[in-house]
Amino acid sequence: MNQTRIAMAMALALTALPLAACDAHDHSAEKDAAPAHSPVEHSHHHHGEAHDHHHHDAPELDLASLASGRQPLSDTLFAEHAVAKATIPGIKVSAGYLTLTNTGQETIRLVAAETALSQHTEFHRMFMRDNKMAMRKMEAIEIPAGESFAFTTGGYHLMFMGITTRFTAGETFDVVLIDDKDNRYTVQLSVKQLDKL
Template identity: 30%
Template sequence: MQKSFLAAPLLAALALFGSAVAHAEVTVAEPWVRATVPAQKATGAFMRLKSDTDARLVSAASPVAGVVEIHEMLMDKDVMKMNRIPGLDLPAGKDVELEPGGYHVMLMDLKAQVKEGDQVPVTLTVENKDGSRQTIELTAPARPLNAPMKMQHGKH
Protein backbone atom coordinates (compact mmCIF):
# COMPACT_ATOMS: atom_id res chain seq x y z
CA MET A 1 0.00 0.00 0.00
CA GLN A 2 2.82 2.38 0.78
CA LYS A 3 4.18 1.97 -2.77
CA SER A 4 1.11 3.64 -4.28
CA PHE A 5 1.54 6.67 -2.00
CA LEU A 6 5.11 7.09 -3.26
CA ALA A 7 4.23 6.52 -6.90
CA ALA A 8 1.68 9.36 -7.13
CA PRO A 9 4.06 12.16 -6.00
CA LEU A 10 6.83 10.70 -8.15
CA LEU A 11 4.58 10.67 -11.23
CA ALA A 12 3.42 14.22 -10.48
CA ALA A 13 7.04 15.39 -10.18
CA LEU A 14 7.95 13.71 -13.46
CA ALA A 15 4.97 15.33 -15.19
CA LEU A 16 6.02 18.77 -13.92
CA PHE A 17 9.62 18.18 -14.95
CA GLY A 18 8.52 17.04 -18.39
CA SER A 19 6.38 20.12 -18.95
CA ALA A 20 9.17 22.43 -17.80
CA VAL A 21 11.46 21.30 -20.62
CA ALA A 22 8.80 20.91 -23.32
CA HIS A 23 9.44 22.70 -26.61
CA ALA A 24 6.97 24.83 -28.46
CA GLU A 25 4.96 22.76 -30.89
CA VAL A 26 5.35 24.54 -34.23
CA THR A 27 3.32 23.39 -37.20
CA VAL A 28 4.20 24.17 -40.80
CA ALA A 29 1.43 24.38 -43.41
CA GLU A 30 1.62 24.69 -47.20
CA PRO A 31 5.39 25.05 -47.61
CA TRP A 32 6.62 25.84 -51.12
CA VAL A 33 9.61 27.29 -52.96
CA ARG A 34 9.48 29.40 -56.11
CA ALA A 35 11.15 27.70 -59.09
CA THR A 36 14.00 29.55 -60.82
CA VAL A 37 15.38 30.12 -64.31
CA PRO A 38 18.75 28.46 -65.12
CA ALA A 39 21.16 31.25 -64.08
CA GLN A 40 19.10 32.56 -61.15
CA LYS A 41 21.02 32.46 -57.85
CA ALA A 42 18.23 33.14 -55.34
CA THR A 43 14.64 32.24 -54.59
CA GLY A 44 12.20 32.28 -51.70
CA ALA A 45 10.59 29.66 -49.49
CA PHE A 46 7.10 30.33 -48.21
CA MET A 47 4.80 28.68 -45.67
CA ARG A 48 2.45 29.25 -42.75
CA LEU A 49 3.82 28.72 -39.24
CA LYS A 50 1.86 28.32 -36.02
CA SER A 51 3.29 27.78 -32.54
CA ASP A 52 1.35 26.65 -29.49
CA THR A 53 3.53 28.88 -27.26
CA ASP A 54 5.44 32.10 -27.90
CA ALA A 55 8.54 31.24 -29.91
CA ARG A 56 10.78 32.74 -32.58
CA LEU A 57 12.03 31.53 -35.95
CA VAL A 58 15.76 32.31 -35.69
CA SER A 59 17.34 30.62 -38.70
CA ALA A 60 16.87 28.33 -41.66
CA ALA A 61 19.10 26.14 -43.81
CA SER A 62 18.86 24.14 -47.02
CA PRO A 63 21.36 21.99 -48.89
CA VAL A 64 20.29 23.64 -52.19
CA ALA A 65 21.65 27.05 -51.10
CA GLY A 66 24.96 28.38 -49.82
CA VAL A 67 23.21 31.10 -47.78
CA VAL A 68 19.76 31.00 -46.19
CA GLU A 69 18.28 34.01 -44.37
CA ILE A 70 14.97 35.21 -42.94
CA HIS A 71 13.76 38.30 -44.83
CA GLU A 72 10.97 40.84 -44.81
CA MET A 73 9.62 42.99 -47.61
CA LEU A 74 8.45 46.51 -46.78
CA MET A 75 7.57 49.76 -48.48
CA ASP A 76 9.99 52.63 -47.94
CA LYS A 77 8.98 55.87 -49.69
CA ASP A 78 7.12 54.07 -52.49
CA VAL A 79 9.99 51.61 -52.98
CA MET A 80 9.65 47.94 -52.04
CA LYS A 81 12.72 46.86 -50.08
CA MET A 82 13.86 43.48 -48.86
CA ASN A 83 15.76 43.28 -45.56
CA ARG A 84 17.37 40.45 -43.63
CA ILE A 85 15.89 40.14 -40.13
CA PRO A 86 17.45 38.34 -37.14
CA GLY A 87 14.29 36.38 -36.42
CA LEU A 88 10.53 36.26 -36.72
CA ASP A 89 8.23 36.14 -33.70
CA LEU A 90 5.72 33.30 -33.60
CA PRO A 91 3.03 34.46 -31.14
CA ALA A 92 1.22 31.62 -29.39
CA GLY A 93 -1.76 30.32 -31.34
CA LYS A 94 -1.45 32.77 -34.25
CA ASP A 95 -0.74 31.97 -37.90
CA VAL A 96 2.40 33.66 -39.21
CA GLU A 97 2.45 33.84 -43.01
CA LEU A 98 5.70 33.64 -44.93
CA GLU A 99 4.62 34.73 -48.41
CA PRO A 100 5.83 36.61 -51.49
CA GLY A 101 5.83 40.33 -50.74
CA GLY A 102 6.11 39.74 -46.98
CA TYR A 103 8.17 37.63 -44.61
CA HIS A 104 9.96 34.72 -46.28
CA VAL A 105 13.00 32.46 -46.15
CA MET A 106 15.54 33.58 -48.76
CA LEU A 107 17.61 30.85 -50.43
CA MET A 108 20.72 32.45 -51.95
CA ASP A 109 23.84 31.21 -53.73
CA LEU A 110 21.79 28.38 -55.21
CA LYS A 111 23.84 25.33 -56.12
CA ALA A 112 21.56 24.40 -59.04
CA GLN A 113 18.38 25.54 -60.73
CA VAL A 114 15.22 24.88 -58.69
CA LYS A 115 12.77 23.39 -61.17
CA GLU A 116 9.01 23.19 -60.89
CA GLY A 117 8.13 19.97 -59.06
CA ASP A 118 11.49 19.68 -57.25
CA GLN A 119 11.25 18.78 -53.58
CA VAL A 120 13.43 21.25 -51.64
CA PRO A 121 14.58 20.27 -48.13
CA VAL A 122 14.50 23.11 -45.60
CA THR A 123 15.45 23.07 -41.92
CA LEU A 124 13.96 25.72 -39.63
CA THR A 125 15.39 26.56 -36.21
CA VAL A 126 12.93 27.81 -33.61
CA GLU A 127 13.92 29.33 -30.28
CA ASN A 128 11.61 28.75 -27.35
CA LYS A 129 10.92 31.21 -24.53
CA ASP A 130 13.52 29.50 -22.32
CA GLY A 131 16.22 29.96 -24.98
CA SER A 132 16.27 26.30 -25.99
CA ARG A 133 16.18 25.56 -29.70
CA GLN A 134 14.51 22.95 -31.84
CA THR A 135 14.79 22.13 -35.52
CA ILE A 136 11.98 21.38 -37.93
CA GLU A 137 12.79 19.42 -41.09
CA LEU A 138 10.45 19.90 -44.04
CA THR A 139 10.29 19.40 -47.77
CA ALA A 140 8.82 22.17 -49.89
CA PRO A 141 7.66 21.55 -53.47
CA ALA A 142 8.85 24.02 -56.10
CA ARG A 143 6.00 25.91 -57.74
CA PRO A 144 6.17 27.72 -61.09
CA LEU A 145 7.96 31.04 -61.36
CA ASN A 146 4.64 32.73 -62.06
CA ALA A 147 2.96 31.33 -58.92
CA PRO A 148 0.58 33.95 -57.49
CA MET A 149 1.92 36.39 -54.93
CA LYS A 150 -0.70 35.36 -52.40
CA MET A 151 -2.07 31.85 -52.30
CA GLN A 152 -5.60 31.21 -51.10
CA HIS A 153 -5.69 28.76 -48.20
CA GLY A 154 -6.44 25.28 -49.43
CA LYS A 155 -6.12 26.24 -53.11
CA HIS A 156 -3.05 25.87 -55.29
Protein backbone atom coordinates in the same frame (compact mmCIF):
# COMPACT_ATOMS: atom_id res chain seq x y z
CA MET B 1 36.21 24.34 -53.37
CA ASN B 2 38.97 26.73 -52.38
CA GLN B 3 38.50 30.10 -50.75
CA THR B 4 38.74 32.09 -53.95
CA ARG B 5 36.06 30.04 -55.64
CA ILE B 6 33.79 30.42 -52.64
CA ALA B 7 34.35 34.17 -52.67
CA MET B 8 33.56 34.30 -56.36
CA ALA B 9 30.44 32.26 -55.94
CA MET B 10 29.32 34.61 -53.20
CA ALA B 11 30.02 37.64 -55.35
CA LEU B 12 28.02 36.15 -58.19
CA ALA B 13 25.19 35.35 -55.89
CA LEU B 14 25.10 38.88 -54.56
CA THR B 15 25.35 40.37 -58.03
CA ALA B 16 22.41 38.29 -59.16
CA LEU B 17 20.17 39.42 -56.34
CA PRO B 18 18.49 42.41 -57.97
CA LEU B 19 17.90 40.38 -61.14
CA ALA B 20 16.22 37.41 -59.66
CA ALA B 21 13.65 36.67 -57.03
CA CYS B 22 12.94 40.29 -56.37
CA ASP B 23 13.89 42.05 -59.57
CA ALA B 24 11.78 45.09 -58.82
CA HIS B 25 13.13 45.38 -55.34
CA ASP B 26 16.06 47.14 -53.81
CA HIS B 27 18.04 44.42 -52.15
CA SER B 28 20.66 46.69 -50.65
CA ALA B 29 18.39 47.40 -47.74
CA GLU B 30 20.05 47.75 -44.41
CA LYS B 31 19.60 45.01 -41.90
CA ASP B 32 16.80 45.57 -39.49
CA ALA B 33 18.11 47.26 -36.42
CA ALA B 34 15.71 45.54 -34.06
CA PRO B 35 17.26 42.26 -32.96
CA ALA B 36 14.02 40.73 -31.83
CA HIS B 37 11.43 41.99 -34.22
CA SER B 38 7.92 41.00 -33.36
CA PRO B 39 5.69 41.27 -36.38
CA VAL B 40 3.41 44.26 -36.07
CA GLU B 41 0.89 42.64 -38.38
CA HIS B 42 -0.07 40.41 -35.51
CA SER B 43 -0.84 43.16 -33.05
CA HIS B 44 -4.47 43.29 -34.12
CA HIS B 45 -5.02 39.61 -33.57
CA HIS B 46 -5.81 39.86 -29.93
CA HIS B 47 -9.42 40.84 -30.23
CA GLY B 48 -10.85 37.40 -30.68
CA GLU B 49 -11.53 37.97 -34.37
CA ALA B 50 -11.04 35.41 -37.05
CA HIS B 51 -7.39 35.38 -37.97
CA ASP B 52 -6.26 36.41 -41.38
CA HIS B 53 -2.51 36.51 -41.55
CA HIS B 54 -2.21 37.73 -45.07
CA HIS B 55 -1.09 41.21 -45.87
CA HIS B 56 -3.30 43.46 -47.91
CA ASP B 57 -0.86 46.15 -48.92
CA ALA B 58 0.82 44.34 -51.80
CA PRO B 59 -0.24 42.04 -54.60
CA GLU B 60 -0.18 38.40 -53.64
CA LEU B 61 -0.57 35.06 -55.23
CA ASP B 62 -3.00 32.68 -53.67
CA LEU B 63 -0.37 30.36 -52.28
CA ALA B 64 -2.98 28.12 -50.74
CA SER B 65 -4.12 27.15 -54.21
CA LEU B 66 -0.59 26.17 -55.21
CA ALA B 67 0.32 23.91 -52.35
CA SER B 68 -1.52 22.55 -49.42
CA GLY B 69 -1.00 19.82 -46.96
CA ARG B 70 -0.43 20.24 -43.29
CA GLN B 71 3.02 19.17 -42.22
CA PRO B 72 3.64 18.54 -38.53
CA LEU B 73 7.12 19.83 -37.71
CA SER B 74 6.97 19.04 -34.00
CA ASP B 75 4.37 18.42 -31.30
CA THR B 76 3.50 22.11 -31.29
CA LEU B 77 4.38 23.47 -34.73
CA PHE B 78 2.92 22.74 -38.13
CA ALA B 79 3.39 24.16 -41.61
CA GLU B 80 1.00 24.67 -44.52
CA HIS B 81 1.24 25.95 -48.08
CA ALA B 82 5.02 25.55 -48.22
CA VAL B 83 6.32 26.53 -51.64
CA ALA B 84 9.48 27.84 -53.23
CA LYS B 85 9.90 29.72 -56.47
CA ALA B 86 11.46 27.77 -59.33
CA THR B 87 14.73 29.15 -60.66
CA ILE B 88 16.15 29.36 -64.15
CA PRO B 89 19.75 28.41 -64.90
CA GLY B 90 22.27 30.97 -63.69
CA ILE B 91 19.99 32.49 -61.07
CA LYS B 92 21.34 31.99 -57.59
CA VAL B 93 18.53 33.37 -55.46
CA SER B 94 14.94 32.44 -54.81
CA ALA B 95 12.22 32.82 -52.23
CA GLY B 96 10.07 30.49 -50.16
CA TYR B 97 6.64 30.91 -48.60
CA LEU B 98 4.73 28.99 -45.95
CA THR B 99 2.43 29.41 -43.01
CA LEU B 100 3.57 28.22 -39.60
CA THR B 101 1.18 27.63 -36.72
CA ASN B 102 2.23 27.30 -33.09
CA THR B 103 -0.22 25.18 -31.10
CA GLY B 104 1.96 25.19 -27.99
CA GLN B 105 2.05 27.33 -24.87
CA GLU B 106 5.27 29.21 -25.60
CA THR B 107 6.44 31.54 -28.32
CA ILE B 108 8.62 29.86 -30.92
CA ARG B 109 11.43 32.12 -32.00
CA LEU B 110 13.15 31.08 -35.22
CA VAL B 111 16.67 32.39 -35.58
CA ALA B 112 18.09 30.53 -38.57
CA ALA B 113 17.23 28.42 -41.60
CA GLU B 114 19.23 26.23 -43.93
CA THR B 115 18.91 23.97 -46.94
CA ALA B 116 21.19 21.60 -48.78
CA LEU B 117 20.45 23.50 -52.00
CA SER B 118 21.61 26.99 -51.07
CA GLN B 119 24.61 28.38 -49.26
CA HIS B 120 22.54 30.84 -47.24
CA THR B 121 18.94 31.11 -46.18
CA GLU B 122 17.62 34.22 -44.46
CA PHE B 123 14.34 35.58 -43.17
CA HIS B 124 13.38 38.67 -45.15
CA ARG B 125 10.59 41.17 -45.03
CA MET B 126 9.26 43.32 -47.85
CA PHE B 127 8.47 46.94 -47.13
CA MET B 128 7.72 50.12 -49.03
CA ARG B 129 10.42 52.73 -49.35
CA ASP B 130 9.99 55.75 -51.61
CA ASN B 131 7.08 54.00 -53.30
CA LYS B 132 9.20 50.99 -54.16
CA MET B 133 9.23 47.56 -52.63
CA ALA B 134 12.43 46.80 -50.80
CA MET B 135 13.38 44.07 -48.39
CA ARG B 136 15.43 43.66 -45.31
CA LYS B 137 16.85 40.79 -43.35
CA MET B 138 15.07 39.86 -40.13
CA GLU B 139 17.22 38.41 -37.38
CA ALA B 140 14.37 36.33 -35.99
CA ILE B 141 10.77 35.33 -36.63
CA GLU B 142 8.44 34.89 -33.67
CA ILE B 143 5.34 32.70 -33.69
CA PRO B 144 3.37 33.42 -30.50
CA ALA B 145 1.60 30.59 -28.69
CA GLY B 146 -1.68 29.79 -30.41
CA GLU B 147 -0.95 31.92 -33.47
CA SER B 148 0.12 31.55 -37.06
CA PHE B 149 2.82 33.33 -38.97
CA ALA B 150 2.63 33.63 -42.74
CA PHE B 151 5.56 33.99 -45.06
CA THR B 152 3.77 35.30 -48.12
CA THR B 153 4.41 37.36 -51.21
CA GLY B 154 4.52 41.00 -50.31
CA GLY B 155 5.35 40.21 -46.69
CA TYR B 156 7.87 37.94 -45.11
CA HIS B 157 9.74 35.32 -47.11
CA LEU B 158 12.53 32.84 -46.88
CA MET B 159 15.39 34.15 -49.00
CA PHE B 160 17.63 31.54 -50.54
CA MET B 161 21.01 32.79 -51.66
CA GLY B 162 23.94 31.07 -53.31
CA ILE B 163 21.74 28.37 -54.77
CA THR B 164 23.89 25.41 -55.74
CA THR B 165 21.13 23.17 -57.11
CA ARG B 166 18.51 24.61 -59.39
CA PHE B 167 14.98 24.77 -57.96
CA THR B 168 13.00 22.77 -60.51
CA ALA B 169 9.20 23.02 -60.64
CA GLY B 170 7.53 19.84 -59.52
CA GLU B 171 10.34 18.87 -57.18
CA THR B 172 10.54 19.28 -53.42
CA PHE B 173 13.32 20.02 -50.99
CA ASP B 174 13.72 20.36 -47.26
CA VAL B 175 14.32 23.52 -45.29
CA VAL B 176 15.48 23.25 -41.69
CA LEU B 177 14.19 25.99 -39.40
CA ILE B 178 16.15 26.45 -36.18
CA ASP B 179 14.82 28.13 -33.06
CA ASP B 180 16.61 29.89 -30.23
CA LYS B 181 16.66 26.67 -28.20
CA ASP B 182 18.41 24.89 -31.07
CA ASN B 183 15.34 22.84 -31.95
CA ARG B 184 15.38 21.97 -35.63
CA TYR B 185 12.19 21.76 -37.68
CA THR B 186 12.29 20.22 -41.14
CA VAL B 187 9.68 21.45 -43.61
CA GLN B 188 9.29 20.29 -47.19
CA LEU B 189 8.82 22.98 -49.82
CA SER B 190 7.23 22.26 -53.19
CA VAL B 191 8.92 24.09 -56.04
CA LYS B 192 6.46 26.00 -58.19
CA GLN B 193 6.63 28.24 -61.22
CA LEU B 194 5.87 31.57 -59.58
CA ASP B 195 6.50 33.98 -62.42
CA LYS B 196 4.96 36.97 -60.75
CA LEU B 197 7.09 36.91 -57.64
